[in-house]
Amino acid sequence: MSSMVYIRLRKKVTAHAGKILRLRDVAQVIADEPYATVREIPVYEPDFKEGNLAVLDLIDVVRRIRSAFPGLDVRSIGPAQVIIELQAERIRPRLWWVAGVWLLLFVGSALAIMNFHTDVSMREVHERIYYLMTGQHVHEPLVLQIPYSLGIGIGMIVFFNHLFKRRLNDEPSPLELEMYLYQEHLDQYVIEHEKQKERTQS
Template sequence: MISNNELFLQAEPKVNIKSNKEIRVEDLVSVFSSDDKFQNKIKKLVIGKTEKEDKNKVIPMIYIIKKIKEVKEDIDIVAFGSPEILIEIENEKKEIKVLKFLKITLVSLILFLGAGIAIINFHVDVDMEKSLGIISYVVVGERDVEPIYLKIPYSLGLGVGMVTFFNRVLKKKKNKQPSPLELEMHSYENSIDDYIIDITKHNEKEN
C-alpha cells in the first residue's frame, strides 16, 4: 500500500514547451501520490522558465527531486524514466503555409531526382539491359536488345516493391509492424536528442 509520504515521478525523455513560459513539474513528469492535495501542489511547482533566446534546455531528474525536497524534506521520492529531460522550446513564430509548402516540394523533388539517378546508375553498373536480354532469350528463345515486355513489368514491380517495403499501401493497424524507414527515423531522432542533450549540458556548464 502506498503511504502519504511517498511520491512517484515518471519522466519523459523529451517535452515541448513554449518560450517565455514557466516550467512546472507537471510539464516534465507525471506525478502520483495518495495525497491528492500534495500531488496537485507538486504538479504546479515552478522549477524554471523558458527564455525567448533559448532553443533547448536540459533538466536533470535530480534537480526536480531537489526542488520537491525544498517543499517537503521528509518525502520519499521514487523516480522512473529518463534521468535527463530534454525541453524543446517552441517559439511563437508561425511559418507561412506557402513557404512551408515550397520547402516540402523542393525537398521532395531533390529526393525524387536523387533516387532516380541512384537507380539509373545501379542499372548501368550491372548492365540491366543485357540481363533482361538474356532473360528474354531464355524465356522466348529470341535475342531482343530492348525487351519492352520485360522492361514495363520490371519498372512497375520496382515501384510497387519499394512502396510495399516501406509499408505505405496497406491500411494502418494498431499493432502493425513498423517499416524500416520508421525504425531508421526513430533511431535518428534518438541520436539527435542525445546529441542535443550533450551539447546543451556543455553550453550550460560554460555559462
C-alpha cells in the same frame, strides 16, 4: 511517517518560449490528495537564448519540490533527465518551396535508379533473360521491363510500409527504425553534452 510523491520524468517534452513548464508537463506524478498541487510546481521556463535544446535534471526538479513542500518524500522512477525541445511558432511552408524540394528529390532518386541500372547493365540483362526464355533476340523486352518497373515502385511501398499517409501494417519500417536509433543517440549526446557543459561552468 512523511507523505511520499512518486515522479517519473518523461524522456522528451516540447515547449514554447515564454510558457512555464510545470511538474505535470515534464513528469508523471503520483501524489496523495493533500499534495495533489505538487503537479503545478513550475520547474522550467524555456528561453531561446540557451538554444533549441535543454536538459532538465532530476536533482533540479527534486530541489524545487522540496522547496515548495519541505516535508515531502520524493521518490523517482525512470530516467534522471528530461530533454526539453524548444519550438518556435510554426511557419506554413510556401507552395513553391515544397514543389522545389519535391522536384529535387524526384529527379535525384530517378537519376540514382537510372545510374544504378546503367552500372549493372540492366537492359542487357533483360534482353538476355528474354532470349533464354523465348529463344528470340529483342532489343526492348517490354514484357520484362514493364513488370520490373512496377515492381520497383511496389517494392518501395512495401519496404517503407507507407502508401502516402496510410500504413500497411503495424511493423516499423527500416527507415523508422533507423530514425528511432538516430534520435536515441542524439538524445544521449545532448544529455552528455549538457552534463559536460555544466561541469565546465562549475
